[in-house]
Amino acid sequence: MFDNKNEFLKDSTEVIDVKSKPIKKKKSFINVLIYGIIFSMVGGFALGAGYNFSENYLTGYADSNKASINGGDAEIIDSSLAKKVNYINAESPITDIVEExxxxxxxxxxxxxxxxxxxxxxxxxxxxxxxxxxxxxxxxxxxxxxxxxxxxxxxxxxxxxxxxxxxxxxxxxxxxxxxxxxxxxxxxxxxxxDEIVAAKLGDSDKLKVGETAIAIGNPMGYNNTVTVGVISALNRELRLPDKKLELVQTDAAINPGNSGGALVNSRGEVIGINTVKIADTKVEGIGFAIPINSAKPIINELVNSGSVSRPYLGILGKDIDEDISELYELPIGIYIADVVENSAADKAGIRKGDVIIEFEGQKMLTMEQLSQIIKDKNVGDSVTMNIIRNGNEKLEIKAALQQK
CATH class of the missing domain: 2.40.10.10 (Trypsin-like serine proteases)
Known part of the structure; x- marks a missing residue:
């Protein structure tokens, strides 16, 4: 086929030595190069896929996040959490809330x-x-x-x-x-x-124990003092000498002068009006605020009419329980300690010393019970009560509730 051995060697990519024992086939440079390229492509793809998988797995939301750099600050925008977090030169969000x-x-x-x-x-x-x-x-x-x-x-x-x-x-x-x-x-x-703005009012019905609470006020004359804590409890019943309130409890410091200030959530919304703290050397971090949802209707009524319309009987009473009943030989009920002049009770003929034993068909045991029944009535409603006078005289009396 070839004229000589040299011509064979010039046109072939392989040399066969018939004298060697096993016949071995050596890969040419071109084949090695092709295999190398294929291996690199497959290996590169595998490594790349592994890197991408690791990145996605570890971040958990890589597809939904985008990064940008503005003015030297790196910002990560997390669309799944609807937040924009500045990780360089970042400040506490509380500073933004206080500014707002x-x-x-x-x-x-x-x-x-x-x-x-x-x-x-x-x-x-x-x-x-x-x-x-x-x-x-x-x-x-x-x-x-x-x-x-x-x-x-x-x-x-x-x-x-x-x-x-x-x-x-x-x-x-x-x-x-x-x-x-x-x-x-x-x-x-x-x-x-132009700098005076109204605060945003939140929804105190959505409060959760443990969430951030920020008290802003003027304790001891120090204007715009900020204290931070959490919502400690909800629907706390606090009894004062002349009233009973259901309040939000917080451990954010509330001191004299804070009264009337704002209790704010982490969104910068007012969720309570600070009102009182427990003042005791044995107590620390127990303050209270009026829930803003309870305050809203009162605020509206005060704006519209200057007062809140509430039905009023006009008595000062004391509870008579079983012990007092046995001791003083009085019927169980509500003892009338005094009657407000020209009140509904006064006009109906109720006297000091009478005992209310029944009101609107319910047996009376406490002033709180009586107050709750009246609270659910309207100004002008007629109410019926049974009383004991002079220890043995039973009377039925009707009264038209007046505005308090």
Whole structure:
């Protein structure tokens, strides 16, 4: 086929040595190169797939996240959590919340007329806080605690940038410890008028124990003081000398002067109006706020009518339990310690010393029970009660409930 051996070697890629024992076939350079390329492609794909799988598995949401760099700051946008988190030069979100809500919290100074031992009259100052809940063409509306401005002859509000203005009392409700104040638009300094904004009101029915709670107020005269804690409990019943309240409990520090300020959630929404703390050397971190959902209807009614319409019988009563009944030989029921002049009870003929044993068909055991029945009535409703007078005389009396 070939003229000589040299011609064979020139045109072939292989040399066969017929003299060697086993005949071995050597791979040419081209074959080796092809195999190498194929192996690299397969290996590269496997390594790449493994890398991608690891990355996706470890992050859990790599497909939904995008990264961007703006002004030297790396930002990760997590669409699954609807959050934008700045991981470089990041600050606590609480600072943002305080910046946003801070201008809506005001300091309140109430001046009450009092007399000294020599009958000299002077003004005594009290301090508290308030929350701006509405800004309109007429002025600024503020909610605070009733006990902050109770009996005040003059109310001074300290706004943003320490600007002080006079405020008028729109309405008060001692039963819920809420009051509404108003600053007329003409009294607001022009230089800060655009900076005054209403706070966002949240939904206290959605609160959960353990979530962040931020108290903002003016304790001891220190304006815009911020304390942070959690929601410690919900629907706490607190009995005060003249009222019973259902409150939100928090361990965020609430001190004198915080009353009327805001309890804020992690979204910057007001979820409570700070009202009271337990003052005891043995107690630490137990403060309370009026749930904002309980406050909203009271605020609206105070704005619209200046007071909250509540039915009222007009008695001061004491419970007679079995022990007292046996000791004083009185029927079990409610002993009338006093009757308010010109009240519904007074007009119906109820007297001091009478004992209410039945009210609207229910046997009476406590003043709380009686108050709850009246609370569910309307002003003007007629109620029927059975009483014992002089220890043995049983009477049925009807009374038309008046407005408290």
């Amino acid at each position: 809500v801070g201008t809506s919290i005001v300091a309140i100074t109430s001046k009450v007329k009092v007399r000294d031992w020599y009958n000299n009259q002077y003004l005594q100052e009290g301090e508290g806080s308030g929350v701006i809940f509405e800004v309109n063409d007429e002025g600024v509306m503020i909610v605070t605690n009733e006990h902050v401005i109770n009996g005040a002859a003059e109310v001074i509000v300290t706004l943003h940038d320490n600007k002080q203005v006079s405020a008028s009392i729109v309405g008060i409700d001692s039963e819920t410890d809420l009051a509404v104040l108003k600053i007329d638009k003409k009294d607001i300094p022009e230089e800060i008028a």
